[in-house]
Each structure stands twice: as structure tokens, then as C-alpha cells.
Amino acid sequence: MTTPPPAPLAAEDVTLGYGGRAVVHGVTLAVDEGGVGLIGESGSGKTTLARALLGLLRPLSGRVLYEGRDLAGLGRRELAGFRGAVQPVFQDGSEALDPRMRVGSSIAEALTAHHRMGAAERKARIAELLTDVGLDPEHAGRRPHQLSGGQRQRAVIARALAVRPRALVLDEPTSALDVTVQARILDLLSRLREEHGLGYLLITHNLAVVDRLCRTSHVLFAGRVVESGPTRDLLTRPAHPYTHALRAAVPTLARASDPGEPDEAGGPGGPDLGRAVRLAEAPAADAGCAFRHRCPLAIPRCSQETPILDKMDGRRVACHRAEEVLAGALRQ
Known part of the structure; x- marks a missing residue:
């Protein structure tokens, strides 16, 4: 070969x-x-x-x-x-x-x-x-x-x-x-x-x-790759809460059409793009997950143990709760 x-x-x-x-x-x-x-x-x-x-x-x-x-x-x-x-x-x-x-x-x-x-x-x-x-x-x-x-x-x-x-x-x-x-x-x-x-x-x-x-993509947060794999998989079924947040920050016609309706990414009138920027500016932690301060799924383990980039569902993801994210723990 x-x-x-x-x-x-x-x-x-x-x-x-x-x-x-x-x-x-x-x-x-x-x-x-x-x-x-x-x-x-x-x-x-x-x-x-x-x-x-x-x-x-x-x-x-x-x-x-x-x-x-x-x-x-x-x-x-x-x-x-x-x-x-x-x-x-x-x-x-x-x-x-x-x-x-x-x-x-x-x-x-x-x-x-x-x-x-x-x-x-x-x-x-x-x-x-x-x-x-x-x-x-x-x-x-x-x-x-x-x-x-x-x-x-x-x-x-x-x-x-x-x-x-x-x-x-x-x-x-x-x-x-x-x-x-x-x-x-x-x-x-x-x-x-x-x-x-x-x-x-x-x-x-x-x-x-x-x-x-x-064809493939890597998602970078605070200087670390938190998810990588086929681009379409990452965008349609993200396994990391940060990838999910990036996708949720993209404006959609439905969100723009109703300025009074709050959406999943932030306040009324559409996604909180300012919040998405602040996520990326969070400093990397010496121990634990750098995203934990903003993550809606954070648990004590996230403060104690830095997640490693591991294989899962045809991609690599660094998250202690990736299986739950894939299962829909975060509202789409």
C-alpha cells in the first residue's frame, strides 16, 4: 500500500x-x-x-x-x-x-x-x-x-x-x-x-x-481546539457548547422578523453577538475547562479537570459533557 x-x-x-x-x-x-x-x-x-x-x-x-x-x-x-x-x-x-x-x-x-x-x-x-x-x-x-x-x-x-x-x-x-x-x-x-x-x-x-x-474544520476557543471534524457535522450537530453558541449567534430570518421575541443566544431582537465575542476573550485556565465560566452545562468536574480532545461520533471534541450536547441537552 x-x-x-x-x-x-x-x-x-x-x-x-x-x-x-x-x-x-x-x-x-x-x-x-x-x-x-x-x-x-x-x-x-x-x-x-x-x-x-x-x-x-x-x-x-x-x-x-x-x-x-x-x-x-x-x-x-x-x-x-x-x-x-x-x-x-x-x-x-x-x-x-x-x-x-x-x-x-x-x-x-x-x-x-x-x-x-x-x-x-x-x-x-x-x-x-x-x-x-x-x-x-x-x-x-x-x-x-x-x-x-x-x-x-x-x-x-x-x-x-x-x-x-x-x-x-x-x-x-x-x-x-x-x-x-x-x-x-x-x-x-x-x-x-x-x-x-x-x-x-x-x-x-x-x-x-x-x-x-x-470539508473539515477546527473550532478554536481561548487558544485551544475544542472541536474538530467534518464541517457539516460540526455545524448541524455540534458536540461542544462553544460550537453550539457560535451557531446560535448566527442571525436567522425567524429571529429578525420578531424583534420582541428573545432567542436562545441572548436578548430580545436576535442573538447576543456581544456575548459571543466575550466568550472568545475569556482567558485560558491553568486547570479545568476555559469555557466553564460561560457554559450552561458546567459541572464541578469542569473546574477541576481540563478536557482532552477525544474521538466521538466521527469528530474530536474536548468537553466532559459532549455526549449530552449531542443528545440535545442544549436547545436547538
């Missing part, structure tokens, strides 16, 4: 922090074809983990792996290969593109850094990339401020694809866009995934986006 090749990008029991203080704790995941979602509210550690996967932050412990090799041990040539194979796509295209440079020059910069090609070949490649992401080749002559938000994000994606990467790290790639443009960018990412065989890590708080693009 042939052993499958290692994922182009992976984290192995990675702990991260600033000034020696850990803010991400023991995360393991692999970024391969099919898309991997990293879900959590602001302050949960998503972007910190992304920085480590891009080689911008060294772990306090654990390893970031590129094609099965520890990123910390790569030589200069291997590191250059990693930089080309793993590309970021950030939240705001206006910040990701140099305002002084034309779009074509920004893409050419990436091509020059990783590929040797003549001027004519480079110009043809830029036109091909812009066409591939749904832009006209004439956009190469424009500066970022002359593009719409959706066009800028397409240009950022074109630049990331210029070096023919194996994996993309997408940090909230559609959150700065309106709903209509979001849908177009999601269609683009879905198509590019199939055509280029890309693996990607999608960092988001938008459950609809991760449901659309990712």
Missing part, C-alpha cells in the same frame, strides 16, 4: 505566545486539498496560528511542518521553496497591495522573486493570472485605489497564485466585502481549489463561508 505524501502544511502540537506567555495551546492540524476551516471569534488565536503557519512566528513548543519537515530546520533554499509554496491572502486588499505600485507590478514582483522569465513571458503570465481571477488584463495598469474592494481582493489572489503555490492561508478573505461581492469571491476560491488542486486554511468567524468552502 502506497503511503500518501505529507500535507504541504501542518501544525503538530503547536503552542504559541508572546513574551513567553502562551496564547495558543497544543494545536494540531493539516492543510491539504479540500480546505480546512479555523473557526472562532476575535481573540481566539486564529491569526496568531496563521502567523506561525506562514513562518512569521516561531512556536514555543511543537512544530510547523512543510511537506513533513520542520520549518525551523529548513535551509535557505528550502525556505525559499516554502515561501513560494505557501501563500497568504489577507483580509483587506487595500492593505495587502502597495498603493504606490500598479497591480501588474505587484504581481510581477512575486514572479521575479520566485521565477526567472523574460519581460514578454512575465507580461503574458500577469494577463493570464488576472483573467484567471475574473479581472481584465488591462487592470494590470491600475493602482489599488482605482479598483473596487472585490477587484482588489481578486488582484491579491492573483498575486498569491503567481508562484503556483500548493497551499493558501486565507485570513478572513471576504469579511471586508459586501454580501454580493463575497459570493463572487467564494465562487472564485471554490473554482481555483478544483482547478489548481490547492489546499488552504480558511480563517473565519463566518460559519456560512466555512460551510461553503471547507
